[in-house]
Amino acid sequence: MVNNQIEAQAAPEARSLILKNLGILLSGRGSNFEAIAHSIASGKIPDAHIAIVISNKPEAGGLETAKKLNLPTAFIASKGKGREIHDREIVAALREHQVDLVCLAGYMRLLSPWFVQQFPKRILNIHPSLLPAFPGLEAQQQAFAYGVKVTGCTVHFVDEELDHGSIIVQKTVPVLDSDDEHALTMRILEQEHLAYTEAINLVLEGSYDIAGRRFVRKTSVHR
């Protein structure tokens, strides 16, 4: 996605008063964040705007992109800090920007239980496999090496366990005989960008129940 093709998001006061504030946490490239910003600018996510983009890495490409889009940004160093100490700094920044929904977009750090409890069912993560298969790092490579014929991506609520909370959206991607890890990763990434927009809309619409682990929609209305 080309950064400068994303229009600046409309000022919140110029849009609906019920816009929800998204807080984006990232550590790297930030293509999922860009996809979310693009969906907001193009009206595919009509009920939200991005209130703050936070990185724990100063060199994160996503932070640069956010600055170009004139979004509020913060670099909050994690190096050398205990997990909860760092998380308290992040949560303070999220609160300062009145964030309603936290979106992890390539945020390479586990959240402390304390952080998770601050935003119950209000933290989303995207993972590049069909969970519960291949949690953890390098999920695309894990799937490729295992030899699965279908893989994909998952957007889920974050709970206290790694890549574990209730699943909101999954998208499948076939593994082709001609694939290498890179080609497969890029096709999964295309689906990630679609899946995150879909999941944010579902959560913001709020028409769902959690039955055990299951995220179940109350209506068939679909954006």
Ligand code: GRF
């Ligand atoms: C994505 O593959 C995402 O699923 C994983 O980290 C990667 C981040 O990519 N959690 P990007 O920074 O959004 O481009």
